[in-house]
Amino acid sequence: MTVLVTGGAGYIGSHMVLALRDAGEPVVVLDNLSTGFREAVxxxxxxxxxxxxDNALLMRTLGQHGIDAVAHFAARIVAPESVRDPLGYYAANTLRTHGLLETLVAANVKRFIFSSTAAVYGMAPPTPTPESAPCDPASPYGASKAMSERILRDVGAAYGMSYVVLRYFNVAGADAAMRAGQRSPAASNLITLAVRAALGIGPKLQIMGTDLPTPDGTGVRDYIHVSDLADAHVAALRHLREDRGSLTLNCGYGHGYSVREVVDAVNRVTGKPLPVVEGPRREGDPYVSIADATLIRAKLGWKPSxxxxxxxVDHALRWERMLRGERMPMIEKRRA
Known part of the structure; x- marks a missing residue:
């Protein structure tokens, strides 16, 4: 049987595709290429x-490829943008997830992995944050994902669909073999911005807030390597194939680094000081975001490496160097 990866031409989805191929799983990608890249597939x-x-296209794809499981990455993911465009986010993230699930129920596809986010927890969750913490999202992005989680829970109960919800903390890095990485020029995650600044292909890194109630005054995040995250998805698929029930799990390492500590890491890896500018804190950002990662290790046997x-940082930096120096090959025509 085959796994359908929606959004598989994007940053995280493309790493999931590689992880599935490495595990010997047949895989098909569905992507509208609005933010994804052909070269990533x-x-x-x-x-x-x-x-x-597109429910008709989706139904044809499910039938033609014998899909028995779906990993759903297709979404809009920029929290500040969602504040400016809440209707767009609810349409892209919540309504399309509803439509996707409706089609899967009609096609009798019973296994579903959902790409969610720590943004469902809001501004001041306990640290580290367990899955049982209340969901109180501070942005339409977080709310759109929390709503989708609720729909998925109800669908699972009503129609017998098994699912794993994976709530990502801060995803960074690139495939060690440089087969995939962050391609978007609009990427807003700290480590990508930092390595681009270090290479002189982006502006100086802005430290958003230096007076936060943290040890060094800057925000603290749980940074998870994108390939470890992809491995967690493969473990989730294995869990579903073994009919061991539905789960909602955090994806993180259980410890964090401040912005200044990330800057120090970039300085160590590059061997030179990173150009930075200090600015005011950004409203809507939690001061600290660290996963309680106990449950994912226990339930999925996930062992990040x-x-x-x-x-x-090194993998992100090597990816940016490779990407900026490469000549993009002509991509052969693929059948839809």
């Missing part, structure tokens, strides 16, 4: 170009 993986909200901030 391996040539031997079928790419269906279209929107996850890349829990090292210098390694995460």
């Amino acid at each position: 391996p040539a031997d993986v079928p790419l269906v170009i279209g929107d996850v909200g 890349r829990d090292n901030i210098d390694l995460v």
Whole structure:
């Protein structure tokens, strides 16, 4: 049977595609390429170009490829943007997830992995944050994901669909073999911005807030390597294939680094000081965001192997260097 990866031409989705291929799982990608890239999809993986909200296309894809499980990454993901465009976020994230689930129920696809976020917890969750913490999202982005989680829970109860919800903390890095990484010029995660600044291909790194109630005054985040995150998704698929029930799990390492500590890591990896500017804190950002990662290790047997901030930075840096120096090959025409 085959796994459908929606949003598989994007940053995290493309790493999931690689992890599935490495595990010997047949995989198909559905992506409208609005933020994804053809180059991110391996040539031997079928790419269906279209929107996850196109139910007719989705139904044909499910039937043609014998899909038995779906990993759903297709979404809009920038919290500040969601404040300016809440209707767009609820449409892209919540309504399209509803439509996708409706089609999967009609097609009798019973296994679903959902890409969620720590943003469902809001501004002041307990630290580290367990899955049982109240969901009180501070942005339409977080709310759109929390709503989708609720829909998924109800669908699972009503129609017998098994699911794993994975709540990401801060995802960074790139595939060690440089097969995938962050391609978007609009990427807003700290480590990507920092390595681009270090290479002189982006502006100076802005430290947003130096007077926060943290040990060094800057925000603290739990940074998880994107390949460890992809491995967690493969473990989630294995869990579902073994019919061991539905789960909601945090994806993080259980400890964090401040912005200044990330800057120090970039300085160590590059061997030179990173150009930074200090600015006021950004409203709507939690001061500290660290996962309680106990449950994912216990339930999925997940054992991350890349829990090292210098390694995460090094992979992100090598990816940016490779990407800026590469000549993009012509991509052969793929069948939809």
